[in-house]
Amino acid sequence: MLQAIGLTSAPRRGHPAVVDDLTFEARPGHVTTLLGAPGSGKTAVLRLMLELDPGRGVTYFRGRPLHRIEHPAHEVGVLLGDVPGHPARTVRGHLRMLCAAVGVPASRADEVLELVGLAGMRDQRIDALSLGMDRMFAFASALLGDPHTLVLDDPAExxxxxxxxxxxxxxxxRAARGGTVLCTTTDAKEALRTADRVVTVDAGRLVADQSAGGFSRARLRPRVAVRSPHAARLAAVVGREARAAKRPVEVVAGTGGRLFVYGATCAEIGDAAFRHGLPVLGLADEVADARPPRTVDPPAVAAGSVEAEPRPAARANGVRPAPPIRRRPARGPLQPLRYELRRFLGTGTTTLVTAAVLAVSLGISALLALSGHAPLHRVLVAWPSPLPLPPAAIGAGLLGALSFGDEFRHPALAAGCGTVPRRLGLLLAKLVVSAGVALVLAAAVVLTSAGTYYLLSGADLTAIVHNSPTLGASWVGLTVGCAWAGLLGAGVFRATAAGVAAVLAVPVLVVPLIRAVPTGSGSRPAVGLPGRLRELVWPHWPHWPHEAERWLAAALRVVDQPVGAALSLSLSTLVCAYVLTGLRARVRW
Known part of the structure; x- marks a missing residue:
């Protein structure tokens, strides 16, 4: 059972609360509809229930508030507007990515596509879906965890x-299978077709809580819709005959020659038109909303309604205030590494960036090889002196920035919330994937450049082998560091452009600052550090391997370079900024 108790939105300054002390319940095996005119607060009610907006009150999903449910997607399926997915991602790819976030097998994506009738569209891009298909796609996303409760905002709009x-x-x-369904609508007739129970709201307050039968008797009236080129004459005839027969008939003029007659039948209207020689182009029985919802005192409506039932108490004995609703941080994926791999490989952006980097690097390497003046190591990494960074480092930084930038632009993990979770598991998964991609990109550039250099010059590449550990460590550290700088920059400033700017700031801003620091006898603390470290750990580790000392010295020499020091400083700053912004968000929410 779903129970919403005392829901009250946080009012803006100078404005009343959009939702005011609203209490109702939705039972399992039933469809409950929130009915109200546009602007009556229906969507705000759902956002309060799902803890997406701050306010007061509590909502229990089978006895537990949402923040106390360990895996909410297995309990509550949500449809709030369109699916916030990357437009270039396929339907099946997006659902498989969400399967990793929800913690269900990837085969569940095909099951829900079959269920909603989109199996034939699984390879279609999201941006190519029609409105109806997009709504089916949203249903599929909501059903991934096979939830007991569905919360749907105007699903047929x-x-x-x-x-x-x-x-x-x-x-x-879904209701027939024992689930709880709560949906909103603005159409009284649609509510009657779908719902077992109708909860009418206006200005965020409860107007009526009725069964479908009670709602039909109280709110809906049968009428006859008739269309005629002589609508005015027909209205006069119907009114005159009703007064003569002393029958309560109401005639309402519509547009386009239409009339709506309350208190009569199609046979009576058709007979009157035939006897007076008036042509009729259309005649049909309809059910219409008798009146728009009014704001009334909830206890008075409950007492006067034919089918009204007592509402759950929002406050015990009238003295206990409703608990506050806090907007909580978005939850991270249950399987972060699977999620990040599917997110990374789900669009053509990765392939496009990689191909562009390899093409540009190949051209630069060929030009450097033909010039004959560039050092061999710069030819292999396609890094001419005028460029602040090689194309591979810039490409790795761009892919790293997209890792968080796409999350903020298309927040698939937090539908309706607009936030991206700052979870350690998600961050580690993004760091691992971006580092792996950077390593692959770095190796591909070196191999293609080496092949190009050999074909153009025929020179022997063994001249660089003696210094390969230091150069290799420098190259790996540069590409991975740029990927991480882009990722953290986008995560801190919530934009892909900010991540790319963080990468470019290393050679443009930070390196000149590092070089401007005065050097002296004590300015190189890295010199001799491996030996001092060996002396420090000698009592505990008598067999210090020489290879470890060699690799440590190589790493320290990399960090001791201006670019390495600048990149290390930038990464440290970005990590601290990421942690601080995450803590601030938790305190605020």
Whole structure:
């Protein structure tokens, strides 16, 4: 059972609360509809229930508030607007990525696509989906965890009658299987077609809480819709005959020659039109909303409604205030490494950036080899002196920046929330994947450049072997460091451009600052550090391997260079900024 108790939104300064002390419940095996005009607070109610907006009150999903449910996607499926996915990602690829976030097998993506009728569109891009298909796609996303409760915001809005009928069948099927379904709508007739119980709200307050039968008797009236080129004459005839027969008939004029007659039947209207020689182009029975919802005192409505039932108490004995609703940080994926790999490989951006980097590096290496003046190590990494960074480092930084930049631009992990989780598991997964991609990119550039150099010059490459550990460590550290700088920069400033700027700031801003630091006798603390470190650990580790000392010395020589020192300083600063912004977000929420 879903129980919403005392929901009250946090009012803006000078404005009343959008939701005001709203209490209702939705039972398992039933479809409960929140009915209200646009702007009545229905969406705000759902956001309070899902702890996406601050306020007061509490919502229990089978006895537990949402923040106390270990895996919410297995308990509550949510549809709030369109699916926030990358437009270039395929339908199946996006759902498989969400499977890793929810913690279900990847095969669940194909199961829900079959369930909603999108199996034939699994390889379609998200941006190519029609409105109806996008709504089915949103249903598939909500059903990934096979939740007990569905919370849907106007699921049939803008759909054709056939598509809306499909949505209603899906909703009824979920309720028939014992699930709890809560949806919103602005159409009273749609609420009657779908719901077992209708909760009417206006200005964020409860107007009525009724069964479908009670709602139909209280809110809906049968009428006859008639269309005629002589609508005014027909209205006068119907009114005159009703007064003569002393029958309560109400005639309402519509547009386009339409009339709506309350208190009469199609046979009576058709007979009157025939006897007076008035042509009729259309005649049909309809059910119409008798009145728009009014804001009334909730206890008075509950007492006067035909089918009204007592509401759950929002406060015990009227003295206990509703607990505060805090906007909580978004949850990270349950399988972060799988999620990040599928996110990274799900679009063509990675392939495009990699191909561009290899093409540019190949051209630069060829030009450097033909010039005959560039050092061999710069030819192999395609790094001419005028460039602040080689193309491989810039490409690795761009891919790292996209790792967090796409999360903020298309926040698939926090639908309706607009935030990206700052979880250690997600950060580590992004660091591992971006480092792996940077290593692959660095190795590919070196191999293609070496082949190009050999073909153009025929020179022997063994001249560089004697210094390969230091050069290799420098190259790996540069590409991985740039990838991490881009990733952390985008994570701190919430934009891909900020991540790229963080990468370019290393050679443009930080390196000149490092070089401007005065050097003296004590300015090289890295000199002799391996030997001092060996003396420090000698009592505990008598067999210090010489290879370890050699690699440590090589690493320290890399860090001791201006670019290495600048990159290390930038990464340290970005890590601290990322941690501080994450802590500040937790305190604020």
């Amino acid at each position: 803008g759909l054709s009658p056939q598509e809306a009928s499909w949505v209603h069948r899906l909703i009824r099927d």
